[in-house]
Amino acid sequence: MAGAIEFVDGGTITTPKGFVAGATYAGLKTFAEDKLDLGILFSEAPCNTAGVFTTSTVKSPGVTMDKERLAQGIPMRGLIVNAGIANTCVGEQGYIDAIEMTGLAASKTGVTPEEVLVCSTGVIGVELPMSLIREGVGHIDLDGQGGSDLARAIMTTDTRPKETAVTFELDGRQVHLGGIAKGSGMIHPNMATMLSFIATDAAVEPGFLQSTLSEIADVTYNMLTIDGDSSTNDTVLVMANGVAGNAPVTAGSPDADTFTEALRQVCTHLTRELARDGEGASHLIVVEVAGAANTTDARNGAKTIASSSLVKSAVFGTDPNWGRVLAALGRSRAEVDEDKIDLFINGVCIMEAGKPIPFHRDAVVALMKRPEVTFRLQLHLGDGEATAWGCDLTEEYVIINSAYTT
Missing domain, CATH: 3.60.70.12 (L-amino peptidase D-ALA esterase/amidase)
Structure with missing residues (x-):
């Protein structure tokens, strides 16, 4: 201990x-x-x-x-x-x-x-x-x-x-x-x-x-x-x-x-x-995956979501387009049963047992304006868990890297 x-x-x-x-x-x-x-x-x-x-x-x-x-x-x-x-x-x-x-x-x-x-x-x-x-x-x-x-x-x-x-x-x-x-x-x-x-x-x-x-x-x-x-x-x-x-x-x-x-x-x-100081970043992104079939699946799911350009762009625009999170999870090679997934954005439940939960869009947009945005997914398949960190994708990132040596 x-x-x-x-x-x-x-x-x-x-x-x-x-x-x-x-x-x-x-x-x-x-x-x-x-x-x-x-x-x-x-x-x-x-x-x-x-x-x-x-x-x-x-x-x-x-x-x-x-x-x-x-x-x-x-x-x-x-x-x-x-x-x-x-x-x-x-x-x-x-x-x-x-x-x-x-x-x-x-x-x-x-x-x-x-x-x-x-x-x-x-x-x-x-x-x-x-x-x-x-x-x-x-x-x-x-x-x-x-x-x-x-x-x-x-x-x-x-x-x-x-x-x-x-x-x-x-x-x-x-x-x-x-x-x-x-x-x-x-x-x-x-x-x-x-x-x-x-x-x-x-x-x-x-x-x-x-x-x-x-x-x-x-x-x-x-x-x-x-x-x-x-x-x-x-x-x-x-x-x-x-x-x-x-x-x-x-x-x-x-x-x-x-x-x-x-x-x-x-x-x-x-x-x-x-992650917080990523080039051009305005948000820290935290992705927590729990209940995965194993640790490898949890890590693959969390990293894939955190690295998704679509997820990163949505966070930059404070757009609660949570379907992008599920799409990234689905291509992560992690075992997934869609009917068991719970999804939260900064603590607000967006999906429970694979079904969308009605939420006040403006309230979630306001939450996503905070410097840190956390996506938490509970897969209900096992004990695997992992956290990944990233940042949003902004116009400033493109500007920095379009002229890095000039």
Whole structure:
């Protein structure tokens, strides 16, 4: 049973003890007074580290390198990340530049390059301007208050940074877990398009850390969709430095449930913020499917509805055209008995046992004008349940993506 978990006011990735971060503007993104585009996260102690990555067969050399280094089982000390340029589809030079970036971060922090991971995000098909990155690394100041700057440095079309942290007890010790994320467009599972970095001062056994991250990613990041497109650089990393001094959390330890729940809460919060800040979005969409024949059906149904362009357009127009929700469910490959379905829009029952329920249209339209629109479906076929997150489809999305590189 999970213990008490509390969100930390103003929490970020450097809320956990032993982590420092910093960022600078190196010139990889178009200039603005408040822009940052290059950052480093560093731990004073070695970290057991887990990761999940894009499933695309076209991927950044940074993804390839990170997977190789994690496979070696060497504790990590930090990561370097840039925004503005994805370092993807640039041939062998991309891998060479990724290696150099880890070397630059290692030299700055006094560790070996093999203890540093690298991530990039931005335009595909452009080589990294390494002269700017070499210069930029020298201007990064690392401190315990730098988490928010790092959250800003990884933004591309995001309109705001995403960061959070929680605190809880493990083995009688107060520990912290904090994270940041970026992503606004080109987001669709599996893995949802994003960078997300999570740090904890808890001691966590490596195998348990990896299995827990994979499990949590499936119910959070992999249930997020903005526009049906996936990316080449998707990376989620969790680093655990053990500075809190607790006995290492393992699959069989009494604290396993508490750590898992803490990670789930942080990832869920970041997932919701990513969906809320989808390119051009005016509404967060939440799709809850319960009573499915199994979990797979519930996930397929929820994701298909959340990613439907017709559903997304209806939410943008605050149009309670609920038939689009049922149509998406029907093509989701989930087992469905139409005569058993209940459907709710922001708590108002629209369909019960497969039959439409008369409702006051203007009242539902008013409810759909709220920043968050929730569709809940009860299938009455089993115990499977899942939640997916997305956003509406607006004219602004088309404008942003019609001129992304110009």
